[in-house]
Amino acid sequence: MAEKHVVVLGAGFAGLNAVRELSREPSVRVTLVDRNNYHLFQPLLYQVASAGLEAPQIAFPVRAFLRRHKNARFLLGNAEGIDPRARVLMVEGRPVPYDYLIVGLGTRTNDFGLPGVAKYGYALKTLDDAMRIRDRLISAGEEASRTADPHRRRALLTMVIVGGGPTGVELAGALGEVRRHVIPRDFPGVDLREVRVILIETGSRLLDAFAPSSARYAQRFLERLGVEVWLGERVVEIRPDGVRLESGKFIPTFTAVWTAGVTGQGIPGLQVVRGNRVATTPELYVPEHPEVYVAGDMNFLEYKDGRPYPQVAPTAMQQGRLAAQNILRELRGEEKRAFRYFDKGNMATLGRNAAVAEIKGLRLSAFPAWVAWLGVHLYYLAGFRNRLMVLGNWAYSYFTYDYAVRVMHHRHEFPALKTPLEQPAEMGA
Template sequence: MASPQLTTSPSQPARPRVVIVGAGFGGLAAVRALAKAPVEVLLINRTNYHGFWPLLYQVATAGLEPESIAYPVRAILRRYRNASFLLAEVTGVDFARRLVQTSAGPVSYDYLILAAGSTTNFFGNDQIARYTMGMKDLNEAQRLRNHVLLCCEHAAAESDPIRRAALLTFAVVGGGPTGVELAGAFVELIRHVIRHDYPMLDVQQARVVLIEATSHILASFPASLQRAALQRLQQMGVEVRLNTPVAGADPHGLSFRDGSRLDAETVVWAAGVRGAPLADALGVALGRGARVVVTPELTLPDDRRVFVIGDMAYLEGYRPGVAYPMVAPVAIQMGEQAARNIIAQINDQPMQPFRYVDKGQMATIGRSAAVLDAFGIRLSGWPAWAGWLFVHLMALVGFRNRALVLLNWAYSYFTYDRGVRLIFGVGAEEQTVAEAVLRD
């Protein structure tokens, strides 16, 4: 039986209840903006932590511990007296009855903010979804790290040079910031860690291949920074394959539309994202990338009490005919605007349209190298890397997490080592299956 707290009628509470689905950047921004408003806030999330996903690739490549980029939601909400938390999976919304359907029972709302984020977009290709690895949460990042380390262990014991070469080939599909950062991190893992941990392996045989379907990487960056990033990756030893669309995948590699293939036991799919699966369950109009179409005020066209923000929201305006990008700054500003519009409704005032203040973009390519485009300033190399370090460090939630990440970065920088090289977090059955795939 559902808790009475979850099924209370919207007319009963002394103050309106705002339910927020998702504890990502947008959801937490909305909580902060509503902290002093005359409302009761209930934040629902399927995990009990907020994850700083821009650093997820460092967990996947043994650079950071998972707990370094995650922070308990309840600890974040302590400072907000009008906010509470529910750990549950949201499966749908009954808009007519104003109920959020969750694994803990129905939750009533007066206003609803949907900020459930995004997931990997495999573009309907079941083979790619089955045989490649995504990287959208801590579980996937840990699974990728375990897989990479298992590949090295098997390569150390493999006598067949062709098979060993496939085990030491790491392919990344997608030339966006995630793909570029992951490719650079793989090279540094090989160069600074694998060559010392596995002296029996010839690391010259190891390959990192970045595959992009279009003619350039980092499509949202200026052409000069695209060229700088490409040059840096190639100097590091990354094989960058442009104009190479993927046709399919199998347990041992990728096939391409030109008829060629790449044998690789590790294939990471970073070629696209789409709205969270919750978007499909809402029964509302979806735009490109399975994102919910919203009004300029961030509400559903037919329900001004329901807001959709962040990666889930499809709203054109960034450029003519182009929706706002699925990045943290957009989610944060949308969360703040949704909160302001809820307060405006409560006060019988008109809502305001969303206006994005672009604070720029950046991507790291590897040790002492990055690209930065912000406020008309375009940098590459060490200055951009220093800026990237500062911005990401300060954006982490909690002093403890900042201290852990800073210590890990300092240790890696001065020692050329990485301390998180443990194969754990998987059950014996899952590890046995992984080993069987590698042997197949």
């Protein structure tokens, strides 16, 4: 076959799996485009935010990955748009022509237009986000330790997490452990009752992708750890000095992490449907442009009852692989295949020796789920070295009850605490 140029947009789980698959066909030329020079292992991002892991341990250099894939090259840059008729991708003003395009840009945080969320809330989607949260939490602890005003001190020591999905639950668990095991040793003067980790969820339960029994286990575990789980509460505004709820409650805090929603990245030139995602055929290409594939979190392909496939790593890996395979099939004159989802289940870690996992109807919790979680995450963590380093960090934390990476890169300043008349006094849990 004549040499074809496949451009893969996004070095996430979908993109890397597509590149790996395309490298089986040396006559295909591949260009991988990403605005970062690394693949981010998003499932462990919360551990960077909670000072458990170092940032480079979950970021795998794209060029190290590409060494094993000789037909692929890397182009660093922001993708600005696609001209599907001309078959050209624009990257920072430079045209990149393609024969086939696989788009896997993932999602970004969705603030649903709520006031203050984008400005004062802390997202947890990028490496920068995670390091910013870590810096902020450490800065707040230091500021609290030298603040005499008890109102301000309590606000500094209150961490709010909005969203009871896996990210919110995992971050709450990690911060609950920091509260219990690290703060008493690092800040011996602090009264632990003033240190609050509050997890806010609009629905009536946590982890709605899991079975109710798993959700109950998670909630009980977090509460025993000292995390306050507030269900049925809706955030209506994030302010510089606190979080306002629909119920009228106001939580004075300087750190509100927003994990309550994501939306597809989208890219000019591709029409989007619900959730800013792109509708494709079951073979994963865009109907009007059969040479453009969309894989992973950005893909909107109906799964069950009008809902698309879940936006999780296994979906992205499987779709990235299939998109690449279908391109190779077309080049060989074979028939393309439709996406068949291999459901790997759900897992979320909660803390030491505790997780929930649902795999093929099997429901695990506590220690067995935690071991399963550990194994799966280490298995998928790209790169031999990263696996070793992460395991080392985990073992250290496990045996010392310590979170190792408490390095504040940039200190945060905190605004004055205002208590205007219209807001009720701080509500205890």
